[in-house]
Amino acid sequence: MNEEGKLTGVSCKSCRATMSPPRPVCSRCLSTDLEWLELPKVGRIVAFSEIHVANDAFQSSVPYVVAIAELGEIKVPGIVKGAEIGQLRVGSNIRVETREASARESSTNDLSQPAYWFRLVS
Numbered sequence: 001m002n003e004e005g006k007l008t009g010v011s012c013k014s015c016r017a018t019m020s021p022p023r024p025v026c027s028r029c030l031s032t033d034l035e036w037l038e039l040p041k042v043g044r045i046v047a048f049s050e051i052h053v054a055n056d057a058f059q060s061s062v063p064y065v066v067a068i069a070e071l072g073e074i075k076v077p078g079i080v081k082g083a084e085i086g087q088l089r090v091g092s093n094i095r096v097e098t099r100e101a102s103a104r105e106s107s108t109n110d111l112s113q114p115a116y117w118f119r120l121v122s
């Protein structure tokens with residue numbers, strides 16, 4: 001995620017693969033000729049699950065719902081806030097919401113304050 005609270009990735013100029021989070025080398029063809037890509041703030045769910053057992057940092061927040069959302073060409077994992085698992089479907093539309101830059105400077109391991117999350121849109 002960049003300073004403006006937008007999710008970012010990279011696009012490989014050699015093979016056109018897209019990746020997020022950004023990395024210096026293409027994971028498909030090992031090219032270093034990559035360009036920045038700003039991910040759309042809306043997408044759709046391609047998989048989801050409810051977490052009941054988490055590691056120590058997240059256990060106090062269970063149960064919570066996680067999903068993989070397709071944002072443009074890139075699939076990104078995230079927590080779904082404000083929804084029960086029964087409300088989710090593969091194909092459900094979501095929007096990406098991000099923590100404000102000032103809040104992001106504090107703890108990054110706090111599940112109640114992730115850097116970004118998904119919210120269902122009707």
Ligand SMILES: [Zn+2]
Pocket residue numbers: 012013014015016017026027028029030031
């Ligand atoms: Zn490539």
